[in-house]
Amino acid sequence: MARSDVEWLAADEQVAWRNYLRGSARLSAQIGNDLFEQHQLTLNKYEVLVRLSETDGWTMRMSDLADDLVHSRSRLTRTVASLEEEGYVVREACSGDGRGRNCRMTDSGFALLQELAPDHVGSVRTHLLDKIGHDDMVTLGRIMAKLLDEPTTAP
Template sequence: MSDVKWLAADEQVAWRNYLRGSARLNAQIGNDLFEVHRLPLNKYEVLVRLSESEGWTMRMSDLADDLVHSRSRLTRTVASLEEEGLVVREACSGDGRGRNCRMTERGFELLKSLAPDHVDSVRRHLVDKIGREDLLTLGRIMDRLLDED
């Protein structure tokens, strides 16, 4: 254990603040969305990613990677969205093994009705508290972490 480069006291505080802050932020935004619209944040994020994709469609494996979800977690989420008529799963053209997830018109209409409340929640719980410049700095920092993949 002598080779371990332990966190200094201030680094440990920063690390734990990051963990607690990100968990609290996700909970607050998720609770706001669920209280008003009865849709969990993970389902909302699937619809958002699909809305930003050509033809409102993404390969399931790419969607899981983009959301940083396990394949099994995404499969359960998409199955629930499919039961609600918000998405459909289809075979990938040219690849019989792959599956695509496509948002339906009903899913898009729901997303349009949810988006203003979601953005308001993000603004209240994050942007208004830390300010635009710190938000942009945070975005750059998190982007560096994503570059490790």
């Protein structure tokens, strides 16, 4: 039974919402598949390396990394454990906090990231930017920043 207190989506809003869901899922799958086919690395692992590369000392507290990636703590732990086994990151105790753990990218991880980045950017261009163009890409970024409550300009 429909609730009378709900402002249901208009037909065009419903189409937009479903296109967003399908489009974002397909885009993530395409970019992830490209990365895996070319380098046998998942998009989740790549994103961990990217986030670490953007920090001082290539180090982040695990809980902050999970929040930044919008991953559950357990999902991040599994991803980082795999990267650690491959020698691309190490987990270390947080200084001054015995309970917390940091994830630090190794030189090997940074070398891998440098190798992967051109192909990843090429995939983003092929599957997104070339299809929607620069202006829509910037608009999309601005829209997503609103959802994240983040700045809309580059650092």
